[in-house]
Amino acid sequence: MSVDTSVMRAFNRSYVRRVGALEESFLGSGLPYGHARLLHEISLGAQVDGAITVQELRIRLGDLDSGYVSRILRALENNGYVTVRPDPSDGRRRQVDLTDAGQSAAEDLDKRSEERAHQLLDPLTQRQRDRLNEALATADILVRAATITIERVDPRDPVAQEAMGHYFAEIGDRFGFTVGDEGFGDDPSLRPPHGAFFVAASDGAPVASGAVREFPSTGSGHRDERTGEIKRMWVDPSWRGAGLGSRLLRHLEAEALRLGHQVVRLDTRDVLSEAISMYERAGYERIDRYNDNPHATHFFRKSLS
Structure with a gap:
């Protein structure tokens, strides 16, 4: 299928020029765009956590080359805007702190950016x-969704635990009662060779997650190698409508095929109407109850072959 990229390419050319990204001194700040953007991210990290590590900076900026980040950090350090030192909690990592001069420069950048935005909007x-505003918000979330990678992680990993914290909090709110984590982190069925857990992250924070595992045969204690089960699907509410849920579902189906499954099953609850609609659009058919999950009201099956 051919993809028309002309509109996006034309927008990119027009936008970067009008927001000052091509200027040698970004917005007249005296800093190139790359330096200004890194300083902005360091300032954001300082506002949220008090400091930010070099690794977190790379993640927030799309896993930038470590050498490139180091060169910019050295330049900012030479200008007296930041200090770089070992992280007190983990000496293997480097922590970046804003100096008073760096804080002033970041505030000046924010002011200049606000003025440029007014020039465009007024x-x-x-x-x-x-x-x-509506078009830019839509474009922003779609572009971010398109550039997100879905990574396999151990359920015990902190990012997986964070995703499942959001998952259980939301379903508890939607269901109207507290739902426990049911030993999520210690569930061996969500780890190889029996299954896999995946997280999609943006700027280092999880925005979607889900798992696939072998389907336990009823009452036998043996696992049905032909059938897989999709579990723990969650998409951050602010990311819904960007197609991330459908993309994650296709990823889980592909993983089920890789594990040798020809069929997948899943269960959900009637109040999760968006999820039910997504499953039906993806070709899932309703079936009778197949497990004893007390929270589930709807059950689905799909042949992957």
């Missing part, structure tokens, strides 16, 4: 601003 009518 000539428009309110209706045009609303249209632009």
